[in-house]
């Protein structure tokens with residue numbers, strides 16, 4: 380068993396008219412405090428619904444103050460939450476974060492009461508399909524039910540939580556929330572053999588294409604600089620990470636890929652920014668077996684997660700973003716993206732241009748406008 384640094388997304392699906400939010404905020408403050416004391420690299424985010432859809436911070440934050448501020452400032456305009464949409468947004472967001480950070484377990488904690496909207500039956504297969512895509516990531520869903528009496532909905536939520544290695548926790552008295560959250564603040568023990576085999580580094584066959592699509596191709600380096608991996612002055616075949624612009628020999632990155640891949644031989648993390656990168660599989664094999672001579676040896680150790688998180692957060696304070704409800708049938712702007720009314724079964728894929736997760740209901744990517752097949 381092992382534990383990882385955790386990024387926790389708190390989905391506030393509570394109703395201020397029903398549940399006393401003051402008590403909830405105190406319990407959440409306590410929850411985040413326990414987690415921070417246990418591991419200062421744990422981060423947090425929050426989702427809650429407004430009239431047009433979900434709100435959340437554009438990145439996880441190390442600072443619980445940011446979470447409490449978002450919760451309190453958005454409380455006056457909070458709307459009953461659509462759990463299915465919230466989970467959709469949470470998972471697509473976590474995929475975006477996974478692309479940029481390593482060594483993390485992701486947690487989704489959903490707080491519900493009797494005002495929370497039920498999950499329409501037709502969205503269950505949609506959610507199952509989505510959860511399938513993240514089954515190779517350490518991702519956990521826990522759901523807290525505060526004073527609800529709806530066995531049918533409990534069962535649905537239980538099935539969802541169980542699929543993500545979590546649980547449904549029912550309480551009748553709001554004052555018990557604090558002790559439930561204290562339990563949830565404990566780190567998840569991750570069996571070594573789950574998610575991917577550490578030795579063989581294999582991601583399930585059906586999910587490989589998804590991770591390969593998520594990774595960025597390296598770019599040809601526009602300027603001739605010293606390689607950031609071997610520091611040799613040879614300036615041939617230099618490539619660049621599209622996220623942080625760091626330059627390295629293609630052959631040095633291929634060697635780096637050998638020990639930083641995510642369970643797929645040619646999908647690995649940038650040594651300077653954790654961004655998911657990919658190289659040609661044959662090329663990596665050729666370097667590995669000496670058919671292509673590497674230009675140098677690895678002279679670096681890679682990033683320190685704690686330091687790296689501090690740096691990114693000090694450069695950019697997280698801001699609240701407003702998203703469109705992805706499952707809302709009559710959401711504004713649908714026609715702009717050419718929503719396909721004929722589509723019966725919602726499927727997910729990544730936009731080939733910007734890697735944003737979208738559904739097959741779109742004819743144009745809502746993020747970058749690329750025409751989709």
Ligand SMILES: [Zn+2]
Pocket residue numbers: 606607608609610611627628631674675676
């Ligand atoms: Zn090099």
Ligand SMILES: [Zn+2]
Pocket residue numbers: 620621622623624625649650651652653654
């Ligand atoms: Zn990079």
Ligand SMILES: [Zn+2]
Pocket residue numbers: 730731732733734735744745746747748749
């Ligand atoms: Zn796009």
